[in-house]
Amino acid sequence: MLAVSGGDECAFAVLYDRYADLVYSASLRVLGDTQLAEDTTQDVFVRLWRRPEAFIADRGRFMSWLMSVTRNRAVDELRSRGRRRKREVAAGGATDDDRPLQVPANSDDDPLGAAQLHEQQALVRKALAELPAEQKVALELAYFGGLTQQEISALLHEPLGTVKTRIRLGMQKLRRSLEDRV
Amino acid sequence: MTRHCLTQEQADEYALGVLDHDVEAEMAAHLRDCDSCLAMVESSKRLAAALALTVPIVRTPPRVRRRVLFATGIFTPGRTGQALRFAPAAAALAAIIVAIAAFSGMLSVRSQVSDLRDQNSALKAQMENVRTQEVELLALTERLSETERRADALQVAANGDRELLVAMMSPQNDVAAVISREPYSSAIGTLVWDEEQKKVWFVASRLRVLGPNETYQLWVNSEGNFYSLGTFNADNSGFARYQTIVPQGLRTYEYAVVTIERAGGAERRSGDSVFVADLLGLRR
Numbered sequence: 001m002l003a004v005s006g007g008d009e010c011a012f013a014v015l016y017d018r019y020a021d022l023v024y025s026a027s028l029r030v031l032g033d034t035q036l037a038e039d040t041t042q043d044v045f046v047r048l049w050r051r052p053e054a055f056i057a058d059r060g061r062f063m064s065w066l067m068s069v070t071r072n073r074a075v076d077e078l079r080s081r082g083r084r085r086k087r088e089v090a091a092g093g094a095t096d097d098d099r100p101l102q103v104p105a106n107s108d109d110d111p112l113g114a115a116q117l118h119e120q121q122a123l124v125r126k127a128l129a130e131l132p133a134e135q136k137v138a139l140e141l142a143y144f145g146g147l148t149q150q151e152i153s154a155l156l157h158e159p160l161g162t163v164k165t166r167i168r169l170g171m172q173k174l175r176r177s178l179e180d181r182v
Numbered sequence: 183m184t185r186h187c188l189t190q191e192q193a194d195e196y197a198l199g200v201l202d203h204d205v206e207a208e209m210a211a212h213l214r215d216c217d218s219c220l221a222m223v224e225s226s227k228r229l230a231a232a233l234a235l236t237v238p239i240v241r242t243p244p245r246v247r248r249r250v251l252f253a254t255g256i257f258t259p260g261r262t263g264q265a266l267r268f269a270p271a272a273a274a275l276a277a278i279i280v281a282i283a284a285f286s287g288m289l290s291v292r293s294q295v296s297d298l299r300d301q302n303s304a305l306k307a308q309m310e311n312v313r314t315q316e317v318e319l320l321a322l323t324e325r326l327s328e329t330e331r332r333a334d335a336l337q338v339a340a341n342g343d344r345e346l347l348v349a350m351m352s353p354q355n356d357v358a359a360v361i362s363r364e365p366y367s368s369a370i371g372t373l374v375w376d377e378e379q380k381k382v383w384f385v386a387s388r389l390r391v392l393g394p395n396e397t398y399q400l401w402v403n404s405e406g407n408f409y410s411l412g413t414f415n416a417d418n419s420g421f422a423r424y425q426t427i428v429p430q431g432l433r434t435y436e437y438a439v440v441t442i443e444r445a446g447g448a449e450r451r452s453g454d455s456v457f458v459a460d461l462l463g464l465r466r
Contacts, residue, residue, distance in 0.1 A: 009256045016250060024242040026234040038246045042253060049254040059221075060228045067231035075199060117235075124235040142200040143233045149200045164195075171194040175229055 001062050005052040016045055019063070022117065023070045030074035030144050036081075040074050063120075075146030127177035135170035138163055188212070188219045190226075197226030342425060346383050349374045356464040358438070366390065366456045369420075373438060373459045380428040382411060384440070386457065389416035392442065399443040400424065401451050402461070404435045411438070413447040435461050 003011030023044050028037035044066070047054070055065050128136060141152045149167065153160040188196065188209065195201050196209050213220045349355050350372075358373040371386035384400055392398070392415060400411040409432065414424035440457040 012254070012256065013251070016247060020242040020247065020250075021239050022234065022237075024246065025237045025240045028240055029234075029237040034243075038243060038249075041242060041246050042249050045250045046253045049250075049256075059224045064228035064231040067234035068227050071231065071234060072199070120232075121235045121239075124232045128233070128236050139198070139233060142198040143230055144237075146199065148202055149195070150202060152200070164191075167198065167200060168191045168194065171191075171198075171226070171229065174232070178229065178232055 001052065001055060001057070004049070012049055015048075018114075018117075019066055020045070022063075023066065026067060026070050026144075027074045030071060030146060031078055036077060037074075040070070040077055044070050044073055063117075071143060078146045123178065127174055130177065131170050131173055135166045135173070138166040139170045139174075142167060187216060188222060190222065193219070193222040193226040194230070196223050197230045339423075342423060346374065346385065346423065346425070349376055349381070349383055352376070354378055358459040358461055358464060360386075360457050360459045362457055363455045369456060371440070371457045371459075375428075375461070375464050377464075380430075382426050382428055384414070384422075384424045384438075386416070386422045386440070387420060389420045389422055389456070391416055391418060391420060395445050396442055397445050397447060398422065398424075398456065399441050399447050399451075399453070400426070400438060401441065402429075402432065402435045402438045404432050408439070408451045410447060410449070410451075413443070437461050 004015055024037055024041045027040040031037050055062060141147050149160060149163050153163045213223060356375045360371040360373055362369045369386060369388045374383040397413045397415055399413045401408040402411055409429055412426045414422050416422040438459040438461055439455050441451055441453040441455050443453045
């Protein structure tokens with residue numbers, strides 16, 4: 001990232017190749033539309049190239065920052081278009097039919113980066129899988145659905161306090177599981 | 183500060199973006215002034231961001247890469263994009279190949295040079311060995327020649343001895359009495375006269391070994407005159423064996439005498455007498 005900040009085009013290309021699939025996948029998960037996911041991915045990386053100083057290393061890891069930016073951009077896009085992925089609500093996530101064809105991440109060009117990424121993905125998936133289903137759904141609706149607690153409450157027909165509790169407990173458990181590991 | 187500091191629950195809610203707009207704006211205002219709350223929110227954001235890792239990975243269409251590189255100004259038409267992706271690796275690979283080739287070539291050349299040096303050293307050693315063998319062979323040849331010469335000399339001597347022995351044993355020949363003279367009285371000698379073949383043998387022992395400027399010379403007296411029958415020398419043991427032909431024209435001879443003359447022989451007898459042999463008693 002330091003090289004990218006210095007205008008190193010090759011470093012940027014490497015960075016793109018390492019994280020593009022993750023950014024695109026997260027965008028697609030939030031937006032549910034390949035074209036919008038492509039636009040969001042492009043926007044995220046172009047902003048990164050033009051304003052690399054937006055990433056402050058002291059505040060955390062680059063990947064966390066990049067995922068936050070991606071998620072926020074995708075949710076902004078989602079909200080700006082007034083679309084909600086209500087179809088995911090009932091199932092707590094996208095159905096297999098809704099999801100684009102999944103292929104393994106390209107690890108040919110950056111095997112070390114891909115291996116690290118796969119390791120972290122496995123960690124987080126395991127932690128998320130250990131959550132009670134209602135907490136997991138609440139977190140996914142919040143993070144990928146871009147919904148507020150009020151909207152989740154209304155969507156799930158659950159009291160606001162219940163939704164808040166589920167999110168709080170879910171984050172607590174995730175924090176305990178992933179402390180210092182993500 | 184615009185409000186009280188955040189709880190962990192509020193920080194998580196803020197990081198997840200699940201708060202209503204008004205509450206979120208109020209917290210954002212607080213975060214601008216509160217580093218501790220900001221740090222807590224950043225931590226919650228990192229945790230929330232981890233949720234993005236749970237999404238199934240979908241391959242980004244290649245066109246997105248081109249669009250991104252184009253939008254950033256990095257992209258150039260044609261295969262530049264692809265080249266950009268692979269150029270460093272290709273360049274590195276090419277460099278490695280060139281380096282390996284150069285290194286291999288260098289090693290090969292060094293190896294060849296080393297082999298040639300070894301071969302050269304081996305050839306030099308072989309040449310030196312051949313030279314040594316040549317010297318040894320030459321020495322052996324010389325020794326062989328010397329041996330052959332000695333053998334020839336021995337053979338000649340043996341033949342001479344055999345002839346002398348035959349001459350002494352032959353009833354046709356005469357053996358003259360030889361008397362040594364003072365101060366050479368310890369010397370002994372024998373003279374054999376072969377009248378038929380006109381040969382004369384003189385054998386002596388205990389002779390003094392003469393210097394390089396001296397020689398023994400055999401004379402024969404005929405009608406008051408001395409005629410030289412030749413010169414000879416004793417070997418290191420003081421032994422001498424001399425054979426010669428009786429000069430033509432000599433019909434009578436009274437005695438023979440051996441003298442010491444200058445090297446090469448004298449025309450006239452002048453040196454001391456060593457032996458005197460009476461020839462008058464020989465059969466004619």
